[in-house]
Amino acid sequence: APDLWGPDQWHKNYPIAKGHHQSPIEINNKEVHYDRSLLPWFASYDPGAAKTILNNGKTCRVVFDDSFDRSVLRGGPLPGVYRLRQLHFHWGSSDDHGSEHVVNGVRYAGELHLLHWNPKYSNYLDAVRRTDGIAVLAIFLQVRRTPKPEMKRILEEINAIKTKGKEAPFPNFDPSILFPKSHDYWTYHGSFTTPPCEECITWIVLREPIIVSSDQMAKLRSLSKNAENEPELPLVDNWRPTQPRHYRMVSASFL
Numbered sequence: 001a002p003d004l005w006g007p008d009q010w011h012k013n014y015p016i017a018k019g020h021h022q023s024p025i026e027i028n029n030k031e032v033h034y035d036r037s038l039l040p041w042f043a044s045y046d047p048g049a050a051k052t053i054l055n056n057g058k059t060c061r062v063v064f065d066d067s068f069d070r071s072v073l074r075g076g077p078l079p080g081v082y083r084l085r086q087l088h089f090h091w092g093s094s095d096d097h098g099s100e101h102v103v104n105g106v107r108y109a110g111e112l113h114l115l116h117w118n119p120k121y122s123n124y125l126d127a128v129r130r131t132d133g134i135a136v137l138a139i140f141l142q143v144r145r146t147p148k149p150e151m152k153r154i155l156e157e158i159n160a161i162k163t164k165g166k167e168a169p170f171p172n173f174d175p176s177i178l179f180p181k182s183h184d185y186w187t188y189h190g191s192f193t194t195p196p197c198e199e200c201i202t203w204i205v206l207r208e209p210i211i212v213s214s215d216q217m218a219k220l221r222s223l224s225k226n227a228e229n230e231p232e233l234p235l236v237d238n239w240r241p242t243q244p245r246h247y248r249m250v251s252a253s254f255l
């Protein structure tokens, strides 16, 4: 059956969805350009900034206090500090797919996005209208037999936010505990991967995935996209297919 609201239809309401700076994209070694001028990136997150965890019907999201430069990302390709606003996940209906970016043909089971905005703009909604408004740190989730203990706190809250609109307190959490060892990254200019698909994102995609277990991925898949009193609709496959790269350069911070 034709999916009336699927990614191929978004351009009808949001023409930019067919723009030339859309995300996600395929990252292929042969087309990547090593840029030795790229700086390392740094996250300085205050655990006290974590506020709540929410099922918004399209993902599991943790929101942070972004009323001042409390938790920030800086360095890398960024011109200054960017404020952490929220993190969320993308995943599939099985372990063999679910990530948004694809690396040399490899799809990972999921992808963690930490979304930051440029405080040179008066607020987040203004920032999403600017090409340098948003920075997303993207981290692949790779399934192996070993769970990632640092994922436990998020996954333990899943039972409290099973259905769309459910929210729970999520205090004292520093998302940098989720980071892999290596800070090597690719960077390119792109967009939100859901409507309105604004082309306002500096993407920082980490080369090293974090390792999670199949059970941990199954926990994410136990979320529902329906509200409590509605028929059960599993929240899975909330990833957008890769988009044309057009003439964009993907730079690598590593050789």
Ligand SMILES: Clc1ccc(Cc2nnn[n-]2)cc1
Pocket (backbone or CB within 6 Å): 056, 058, 059, 061, 088, 113, 136, 191, 192, 193, 194
């Ligand atoms: Cl909460 C949320 C916010 C944005 C998206 C889509 C997206 N755009 N860029 N990264 N993720 C999905 C869920």
Ligand SMILES: [Zn+2]
Pocket (backbone or CB within 6 Å): 088, 089, 090, 113, 193
């Ligand atoms: Zn995302």
